[in-house]
Amino acid sequence: MAKKGYSKSxxxxxxxxxxxxxINSLSGxxxxxLIGTIDNNGQxxxxxxxxxFHLGANPPLLGMIVRPHSVSRHTLENIVETGYxxxxxxxxxxxxxxxxxxxxxxxxxSEFEKVGLTPELSExxxxxxxxxxxxxxxxxxxxxxxxxxxxxxxxxGEVQEIRVEGQAxxxxxxxxxxxxxxxxxxxxxxxxxxxxxSRLSYAKxxxxxxxxxxxxK
Amino acid sequence: MAKKGYSKSxxxxxxxxxxxxxINSLSGxxxxxLIGTIDNNGQxxxxxxxxxFHLGANPPLLGMIVRPHSVSRHTLENIVETGYxxxxxxxxxxxxxxxxxxxxxxxxxSEFEKVGLTPELSExxxxxxxxxxxxxxxxxxxxxxxxxxxxxxxxxGEVQEIRVEGQAxxxxxxxxxxxxxxxxxxxxxxxxxxxxxSRLSYAKxxxxxxxxxxxxK
Numbered sequence: 096m097a098k099k100g101y102s103k104s105x106x107x108x109x110x111x112x113x114x115x116x117x118i119n120s121l122s123g124x125x126x127x128x129l130i131g132t133i134d135n136n137g138q139x140x141x142x143x144x145x146x147x148f149h150l151g152a153n154p155p156l157l158g159m160i161v162r163p164h165s166v167s168r169h170t171l172e173n174i175v176e177t178g179y180x181x182x183x184x185x186x187x188x189x190x191x192x193x194x195x196x197x198x199x200x201x202x203x204x205s206e207f208e209k210v211g212l213t214p215e216l217s218e219x220x221x222x223x224x225x226x227x228x229x230x231x232x233x234x235x236x237x238x239x240x241x242x243x244x245x246x247x248x249x250x251x252g253e254v255q256e257i258r259v260e261g262q263a264x265x266x267x268x269x270x271x272x273x274x275x276x277x278x279x280x281x282x283x284x285x286x287x288x289x290x291x292x293s294r295l296s297y298a299k300x301x302x303x304x305x306x307x308x309x310x311x312k
Numbered sequence: 313m314a315k316k317g318y319s320k321s322x323x324x325x326x327x328x329x330x331x332x333x334x335i336n337s338l339s340g341x342x343x344x345x346l347i348g349t350i351d352n353n354g355q356x357x358x359x360x361x362x363x364x365f366h367l368g369a370n371p372p373l374l375g376m377i378v379r380p381h382s383v384s385r386h387t388l389e390n391i392v393e394t395g396y397x398x399x400x401x402x403x404x405x406x407x408x409x410x411x412x413x414x415x416x417x418x419x420x421x422s423e424f425e426k427v428g429l430t431p432e433l434s435e436x437x438x439x440x441x442x443x444x445x446x447x448x449x450x451x452x453x454x455x456x457x458x459x460x461x462x463x464x465x466x467x468x469g470e471v472q473e474i475r476v477e478g479q480a481x482x483x484x485x486x487x488x489x490x491x492x493x494x495x496x497x498x499x500x501x502x503x504x505x506x507x508x509x510s511r512l513s514y515a516k517x518x519x520x521x522x523x524x525x526x527x528x529k
Contacts, residue, residue, distance in 0.1 A: 098448070099478035102436070106372055106471065109485070116485035116528075118369035121449055121474065123343025123401055123489060124496040124506055125366070148365050149342070150377060151462040152335035155323055160367060160375075184340055190509060191521055198515035209517070219319070231315070232338055237461050244454050244468055245368040251461055254323065257338065261316035268326070268333035269499045272340060279341040279496055279506055282486045284514070284524070287506035289341055292407060292495065294502045298415035300426070304408055307501070311333075 127185035132173035141206035155254035183228035344402035349390035358423035372471035400445035
């Protein structure tokens with residue numbers, strides 16, 4: 096199939112929403128997560144993000160990008176206020192409700208109530224989990240930085256607690272996301288399920304990778 | 313299904329490679345991209361990363377995390393040396409070759425040659441594309457920062473050029489990654505194809521999201 100080229104000036108001339116959809120598609124499939132927070136008055140907030148990324152395993156760190164003037168602004172305010180948040184994987188069963196959290200609700204409205212998801216409390220984390228999520232991660236804020244290139248906020252947190260459906264954790268530590276029925280996002284608004292091709296053995300210069308099953312054997 | 317809980321001390325006590333697989337699984341499905349670079353002696357380098365993320369559409373910015381002492385170290389050195397790199401989406405046809413670029417080849421060896429992928433040159437970008445990739449993105453380095461929390465490097469670049477199979481670009485700007493047969497990564501070594509559930513209409517407080525087809529209608 097023939098490729099079409101887009102130059103820097105082509106991108107500059109794109110209509111704003113066209114460019115947003117186009118550029119948001121470039122990074123490939125993205126994780127779908129719901130961020131749960133609470134403010135100091137006890138008001139819950141929930142927002143979908145597609146920007147959570149792995150930063151390191153030891154200590155266990157995750158990063159995410161938040162736009163300060165977007166519908167995620169209450170999420171950022173609450174994280175800074177309390178120092179806590181939850182990351183909840185979105186599965187097929189609730190992806191439409193997860194998407195609906197991106198509507199511009201008022202701060203005194205709980206997205207949990209509005210979209211029909213259930214807050215679940217923890218003794219460790221001062222933020223609500225999403226009960227319907229098959230993988231819940233409790234986070235403490237490490238640092239947040241305003242990116243000088245475009246004034247978005249980089250939020251970095253340390254994992255404090257994980258709750259995951261037990262049978263998904265393989266003997267070697269890998270978590271089988273396919274059995275959790277997690278979804279991926281592409282662009283701004285497209286949701287996908289995934290199917291494993293295979294796991295591959297650790298790559299070494301002298302040999303080709305070997306296909307492994309889900310358990311890593 | 314019952315959830316199993318893991319506390320901070322459970323995570324601390326995990327065997328290193330178990331923890332690496334476990335924590336790398338937490339963020340969900342990740343994009344699979346090959347980063348192409350060249351050094352000032354003309355030596356090509358290619359490495360797979362799962363950490364490319366969207367940072368902003370206008371200007372068009374992508375971020376990625378690189379571990380300075382990992383097999384990606386030549387990638388980082390070359391980006392800093394030349395100021396250029398390419399991001400090439402990994403499709404099903406080449407995912408095993410893409411994985412093999414993570415083997416620890418010597419700096420004077422080209423991963424293109426070693427794994428059997430074809431460098432493709434550009435007039436705009438001083439870095440090789442992967443010819444076999446259905447979506448190629450030419451990048452200029454904006455900034456790189458050492459993250460104080462764990463000494464990984466955050467690399468931010470601006471999109472200069474995009475080459476994508478034309479029929480995948482929808483009328484509203486969305487790029488149909490499923491038809492490009494892109495793969496996603498989970499954990500350290502698992503590769504997945506994706507299947508669209510649906511696109512969803514822009515969320516508003518008063519209405520529920522509507523399912524859209526691939527073209528956004």
